[in-house]
Amino acid sequence: YRTITVKMALPTDGDGYYLLSSVQDWKDFAEIVNSGTNQAANARMTADIDLGDDQTHIGTGRFKGIFDGNGHTLTVHYSSSDYGLAPFRYTEGATVRNVHIDGSIISTYSRESHTSGIISNPKGADVISNVWVSVDIHSGGSGWIECAAFIGCSSGNSTITDCLFTGTMTTTSGYYNGCFLGYGTATISNCLSTGTFDYVGTHIGFRGTHTNCYVKQFPSTIPTAMQLTDEQLTDGTITANLNNGRTGADAPWVQDAGADEPRLALFVNP
Numbered sequence: 653y654r655t656i657t658v659k660m661a662l663p664t665d666g667d668g669y670y671l672l673s674s675v676q677d678w679k680d681f682a683e684i685v686n687s688g689t690n691q692a693a694n695a696r697m698t699a700d701i702d703l704g705d706d707q708t709h710i711g712t713g714r715f716k717g718i719f720d721g722n723g724h725t726l727t728v729h730y731s732s733s734d735y736g737l738a739p740f741r742y743t744e745g746a747t748v749r750n751v752h753i754d755g756s757i758i759s760t761y762s763r764e765s766h767t768s769g770i771i772s773n774p775k776g777a778d779v780i781s782n783v784w785v786s787v788d789i790h791s792g793g794s795g796w797i798e799c800a801a802f803i804g805c806s807s808g809n810s811t812i813t814d815c816l817f818t819g820t821m822t823t824t825s826g827y828y829n830g831c832f833l834g835y836g837t838a839t840i841s842n843c844l845s846t847g848t849f850d851y852v853g854t855h856i857g858f859r860g861t862h863t864n865c866y867v868k869q870f871p872s873t874i875p876t877a878m879q880l881t882d883e884q885l886t887d888g889t890i891t892a893n894l895n896n897g898r899t900g901a902d903a904p905w906v907q908d909a910g911a912d913e914p915r916l917a918l919f920v921n922p
Contacts, residue, residue: 665696669720673699678726679708686712694718697751702727709734714744714775721751721783723918728787731758736772737791738804745776745808752784752919759791766804767791768834769819776808780815782904784916786847787819797823797853798834801845806836812860814894814904816916817845827855831870832862840865842894842904846885846913866890885913 662670662680670681672695681695694717707730710719719740728739737759740748748770759767766772769785780802791799798805801817812832821829828835829851832843838860846868856872866880884890891907891914898904906917 667694667696669694669696669718671695672697672701675701675703675706677701678703678710679706682708682710685710685715685717688713690717692716694720696720697722697724697726700725700727703729703755705729707732709737709739709741711741711743711746711771714742715740715746716744718747718749719751720749723750723752725752725754728753728755728757730756731760733760735766736804737767738770738772740771741773743771743774743776743778745778746771746774747779747781748783749779749781750783750918752786754786755788757787757789766834767797767799768802768804769817770802771810772804774803774806774808774810778806778808778810780810780812782814782916782918784816784919785819786817788822789819790822791824797825798828798830799823799851800830800832800834801847802832802843803836803838804834806833806838806860808837810838812838812840813842814916815843816914817843817847818913819847820850821847822850824852827853829853829856830859831867832858832865833860835859837861839863842896844890844894844905844914845870864893864896866893886911890914 769787840860841863843865851871867874867878891905894905895903905914907914
C-alpha cells in the first residue's frame, strides 16, 4: 500500500483573504507569494501561530498584498545567515497590520543583515499599522547592518503608524542602526518604544520623519520631542498623546489604571 498525502487548498473568506491558523497555513501562504503565483495575495490570521523552528519567511521575492493579523500573535524563532531577516523579507506596496510579533530573531550573516521585527526591505509605499513587536533581535554581522524594531532598510517611503516595540535589539558591530527604522526613509507617527537597544557600531540614530513618537531608551541622543519620563508612561500622559485626540472605540492606545505602560487596545484581553 502507498500513502498519498493530499494537500488541501487554503480557505478564503468573503473578502478573498487566505485564512491562516497553523504553521502549515503560514508555509502555504508563503509559497503562494514566494513562488510568484500571486505576490499580491492577502491573508488574515484566525488564530495565534507559533512557527517553532520553521524558518519560512514571506516575501523572498516581493510581497505586495495585505497581511492582517486580526489581533493574533505570530511567534517566530528565526536563526539564519540569510540576508534580510524578518517575518516579511522583501515587500513592495504591502500592508502589515493588526498583528503581535513575538519570539526571537538571530542573524548570523557575516555582513549586512537588514534585520527587524516586521519587514527587512520594503520598496514602495508600504504600510505598517497597529503592530506590536516584542521580539528579541540579535545581529552579529558587520558593515551596513541596518537593524531596527520595525524596518531594517527602506528603499521606498513606508508609513508606520500606531506601532509598539517592547523587545530588545542587540548588535555586535556594524553601522546604520536605528530605532523604528534602520536606514532609508519612512513616515512614522503615533509610535512608542519601551524596548531596549544595545548597539555596537557607528551611525546609530533616528531616521525617517517622526510625528508624535516616543522612545524610552536608545544608545544615542533621543530627539527632544520624542523623550518621555517614567511618570508620563505611568500617569497616562503618553497614552493620551499617542491617541492624539482619538477617543472611545477609535482610540488604538489604552492603559489600565496603575499600569506601567501604554498598550495597543487590540492586544489587551477584555
